[in-house]
Amino acid sequence: MEKKKLKNVFVEGAISSEFIGNSIAKHQTKTSIGAHNIFLGQVRADEIEGKIITAIDYTAYEEMANQKFHEIREATFEKFDLTCMHIYHSLGKVNAGEICLFVFVSSPRRRVVFEALEYVVEAIKADVPVFGKEVFEDQTHQWKQNT
């Protein structure tokens, strides 16, 4: 069986507000849409045992992760009446306060996008092999784990 070329969800470094703004603007031509919903994951400057997290350095098993993103996308379109969906995740270093995950769902009606967005974000957190090294101010680190 020929393997379908998968979309690459990953972007190097933080996701900029310009990129997010442009992504919204591109949907002005899709006039069947009546509701967008957006999730932005931001790196938190947690304090752990007196040390502050300054950045997360993301790595991934990229081939499997893109396959999982694809499966999540297919399952979400199956479950919800969406017009379109976009997912972007950072790789490499993202500083505290910067955006590391951008999920964008659109539909003719609002109720669908509220449910669909939560479904997509929870699936990403649970199923996609992405790893995060939480770097402290003194350059020591610990490994992030989703709960």
Add this chain to the structure above:
Amino acid sequence: MQLTIKYFGMLVEATSISEEQLQIDSCSVSELVEKLIHQHPKLNKKDFKVAIDQQLVDRSHVINTNAEIALLPPFAGG
């Protein structure tokens, strides 16, 4: 059979490598993991899942052809 073993996240630190090749006879995932822990003692007690050719498998799964094996520590996306 020929296996490519890939390590990710904290497991790269534990083994000091991100990938290695292994020539081995047919075995279960748990037998393979035993062998890898023997080679890299710091893998012991680390929490990880195992994927074969990008599919998560149980430790009882039997590997009998060339494959890419990935050891995946807890996920941290988002």
